[in-house]
Amino acid sequence: MSTVTSESTALRAVVVAHRDALEQILERYGATNPRLFGSVARGDATADSDVDLLVDLLPDLGNPLLRVAGMGEELSDVFGRRVDVVTPTLLRAEVSSTALSDAVPV
Template identity: 60%
Template sequence: MGNSTPAALRLRAAVRRHERSIGDVLARYGATNPRLFGSVARGDARDGSDIDVLVDLIPGAGNELLRVAGLSEELTDLLGTRVDVVTELLLRDEVSATVLADAVAV
């Protein structure tokens, strides 16, 4: 990411700095395989950009929408910037291919 914006670099650094705590939050919600996508993954985030995270949810560990909402809230609090969490099942088909093309493992 040699051409990443300062905002993208700052947000990626925040994710790396909190990697262990992020893992703890994901485990509490039965989420695995976190991947960044969107402007942070592409390196073109701007001031005010959010962090988009794609996760897999372990089946049978509770209501998926409540888990995604809880993950988003806790990760937002942890990272100090809005975090949008989605699963592949929640993505529209036409958006899914773009998200998966952008996805970078956390």
Template identity: 85%
Template structure:
């Protein structure tokens, strides 16, 4: 499942971060989110940050999850 952060992007900052749940043991999560970010940015024509909660610090993770909207 993916989640969108409801943050309002600043001018030319791109979309708010997209939080994704990755399947475990399916490769390096950092490389996977980097690839997703690049592909989404190409498709949408603007920068898209993709993150997973496992790569976020605890303080950021709890805030991001409480603000996230499931899509």
């Protein structure tokens, strides 16, 4: 069993502390099912790590790229750390399987 870094624990705590804001932002952009993936989900985040968030988008609510970019910008402001928001369809194939296996519900 590997050790979870203090940075991972701290970043997860930031997400939990701002859950209401996260839910409001996701609702505004028509996003559901938020999952952490990447270094925070794996527990090996460092001081320079960002927060990677995988979401599902409701269809027909505008350009998906603009929506994920807007969510990322707003969440970065809320969390005080860069947040990358992606959907399963926007992930590169080689990243997708790893991201999906790392993903933990928020």
